[in-house]
Amino acid sequence: MPPKRAASGSQSATSSGVGATSGANKVPGMTARMLANAAKANGGGGSSSSSDSGNSASAAAAVPTTSGRTRSSSGAKPTPKKAKTTPAVAAAVPKASRAKPANGGPAKGVKRKAIHQLSAVVDQGTAIKDAPSKKVFIVGKEFAQGGFGRIYTCKEEGTRTDLVLKMEPSGNGPLFTEVNVFQRILKPDMIEAFIKKQKENLGLKWLGIPHLIASGIFEYKDEKMRYLIMPKYHTCLEGIREKSGGKLDVKSTFTVAKSILRSLQYVHSVDYTHGDVKAGNILLEKDKDFSTAVLVDFGLARMAASNEDKPDKKRAHNGTCIFTSRDAHRGCQPSFRGDIEILVYNLLYWLTGTLPWLKFELDPDRVYQEKESFCKSSATNVKKLLDPIDAKASKAVQTLLEIALKCDYKDVPDYTAMLKAINN
Numbered sequence: 001m002p003p004k005r006a007a008s009g010s011q012s013a014t015s016s017g018v019g020a021t022s023g024a025n026k027v028p029g030m031t032a033r034m035l036a037n038a039a040k041a042n043g044g045g046g047s048s049s050s051s052d053s054g055n056s057a058s059a060a061a062a063v064p065t066t067s068g069r070t071r072s073s074s075g076a077k078p079t080p081k082k083a084k085t086t087p088a089v090a091a092a093v094p095k096a097s098r099a100k101p102a103n104g105g106p107a108k109g110v111k112r113k114a115i116h117q118l119s120a121v122v123d124q125g126t127a128i129k130d131a132p133s134k135k136v137f138i139v140g141k142e143f144a145q146g147g148f149g150r151i152y153t154c155k156e157e158g159t160r161t162d163l164v165l166k167m168e169p170s171g172n173g174p175l176f177t178e179v180n181v182f183q184r185i186l187k188p189d190m191i192e193a194f195i196k197k198q199k200e201n202l203g204l205k206w207l208g209i210p211h212l213i214a215s216g217i218f219e220y221k222d223e224k225m226r227y228l229i230m231p232k233y234h235t236c237l238e239g240i241r242e243k244s245g246g247k248l249d250v251k252s253t254f255t256v257a258k259s260i261l262r263s264l265q266y267v268h269s270v271d272y273t274h275g276d277v278k279a280g281n282i283l284l285e286k287d288k289d290f291s292t293a294v295l296v297d298f299g300l301a302r303m304a305a306s307n308e309d310k311p312d313k314k315r316a317h318n319g320t321c322i323f324t325s326r327d328a329h330r331g332c333q334p335s336f337r338g339d340i341e342i343l344v345y346n347l348l349y350w351l352t353g354t355l356p357w358l359k360f361e362l363d364p365d366r367v368y369q370e371k372e373s374f375c376k377s378s379a380t381n382v383k384k385l386l387d388p389i390d391a392k393a394s395k396a397v398q399t400l401l402e403i404a405l406k407c408d409y410k411d412v413p414d415y416t417a418m419l420k421a422i423n424n
Contacts, residue, residue, distance in 0.1 A: 119150045119168050122220055127157070128165075128227060130214040137214065137229060139165060148172055154229060163213060164232045170217050170224040174299065179228050181298040182212040185270045194266050208259040208285075208294040209266055233283035233294055240288075241279050246353040250390045253350045255290035256282065258422045260343060263295035265415045268304075268336050275300035275334035276319050277342045279350065300334060307333050309409040317364040322355055326375070327409065329368035337407035340418070344401045345371075351393065352385055375405055396421045 126139040140153035140162070149172070154165040168175040188211045198204035214229040237256065241248055248256070260277065267274055276297060285292035300319060311331035318328045323345045325338030332338075349355050357370035374381050379398045386394035399421035403413050 118148055119145075119172075119225070120220065120223055121150065122152070122167060122225070126220065128154075128218050130216055130229075132216065133214055135214065137163070137165065149175055153232065162232045164230050166228045166230075167225050170226045172226070175226050175228060178298050178301075179215045179226065181272070181301045182210075182215060182228060182230070184303075185267065185272055186210060186212050186298075188212070190270070191266070194269065198262075204262065206292075207266055208263045208292070210294060210296055233285050233296075234287050235284050236280065237282040237284065237293065238279040240284075241350060248350040250351065250393050252290045253347060254393065254396070254422055256293045256350075257343065257347055258419065259291060259293040260295055261415065261418055261422060263293075264339050264343070267295075267301070268339070268412055271304050272301050273304050273334035273336060274298065274339050275302065275328070275342075276324075277339060278320055278323050278346055302334050304333075304336065304410070307335065307410055317368070321364050321367055322349070322358055322361055326368065326371050329364065329371070332409070335409055336412045337404045337409070340400060340404035340407075340413050344397060344404065347397050347400075348382070348385060351389055356381070356385075375401070378402060378405060392424070396424065 121142065122139050124139055124141060128137045128139065129135075130137060136157040137154045138157055140155065142150050142152045144151040149166055149168040152165045152167070153162050155162060166175060166178075186209065191207055191209055191211055195204055195207050198207075210230045210233075212228075212230065215227060217224050217226050219225070260282065264274060264277070274295065276299070277295065281295065281297040283294045283296055284290065285294055309332060313331050315333070316329060316331035318324065318331075318334075319342070323342050325335065325341040327333075327335045327338040327341075345355060356374055357367045360366040360370060378401050382398045382401060383394055386397055400418055403418055407413055
């Protein structure tokens with residue numbers, strides 16, 4: 001089993017090295033624990049600090065670093081803000097650990113010891129010999145980085161296809177976690193076997209899941225570096241959403257939803273959960289082709305076999321606050337039903353540009369309360385939000401959420417029913 005991450009979840013995948021701010025302004029889409037720390041700082045109580053590796057999923061082109069909004073901690077109406085841009089990356093690297101000390105943190109003036117080591121810069125043209133595949137990969141340009149990891153383009157020797165190469169010092173935990181997920185469930189032969197089976201039953205020809213190309217450890221200037229190589233994709237859905245005024249149209253939304261449902265179906269079929277579905281963690285293989293949506297960033301992915309419905313306050317609110325499931329808010333490990341609940345909140349967000357609890361984003365406990373209230377009358381509440389936009393879309397989203405809400409904690413949702421609802 002890969003080591004447990006101390007991180008509260010990954011940040012918006014369109015960001016690169018962006019952390020929680022302690023003033024009135026914040027970065028939308030931040031993790032719940034980071035937001036709680038920001039709220040604490042705004043209130044003047046105690047001290048808090050967190051480090052973020054900032055290695056996150058995005059695209060092969062530049063995308064905004066934030067969703068372009070500024071909101072006060074009091075929940076005031078968001079005001080427009082020009083979004084910054086940063087070179088994008090085609091797959092996700094988990095965030096650095098944010099270990100919360102039992103005593104609430106170090107005393108004032110005491111420096112917190114760094115949890116992870118900063119990655120050294122690897123020169124362009126460096127050759128990486130991958131022992132398992134007996135292939136050689138040539139390091140290209142670094143095009144994204146965070147607090148600890150660096151992300152480069154690369155090519156297999158003798159080919160022209162750009163790939164994504166992620167590197168961190170071998171002693172770091174974040175990339176180790178994601179490499180383990182890739183090695184366990186994202187091997188090409190496993191994905192192909194699932195596609196073949198589903199093709200026979202349902203005509204599936206393609207699956208929006210990244211596959212492992214190579215991974216391992218190599219020595220560079222007397223330093224051991226861990227690497228992960230995967231496909232490079234075209235663009236990030238979050239960038240498209242932002243450029244479209246913060247929304248997606250009904251057709252685009254449900255085209256993406258169908259692809260991501262298939263992705264989750266595969267992840268769940270191999271007894272894993274994702275835990276952080278959002279536009280920033282969805283990439284398009286082809287520009288403006290929403291049917292090629294790929295689910296990335298497995299920094300919060302977890303094997304579900306040992307899941308128990310036992311909340312742990314240390315895990316409370318893991319994930320991205322406005323989207324994360326009520327199970328995660330309670331402090332439980334990610335669940336199958338939770339992944340569908342998270343997807344539903346994204347569909348609401350993409351279609352309306354908002355969520356009923358968005359103004360409370362700095363207060364994870366309040367967000368949880370609002371989600372609980374929303375789900376108690378889920379059909380009515382979804383209907384209020386979506387019927388004015390599209391009645392059929394509203395009905396489909398109602399069905400997805402109803403299926404998730406009827407599941408027990410360890411149940412796998414009915415994918416046949418959900419895909420039927422999306423297709424309709």
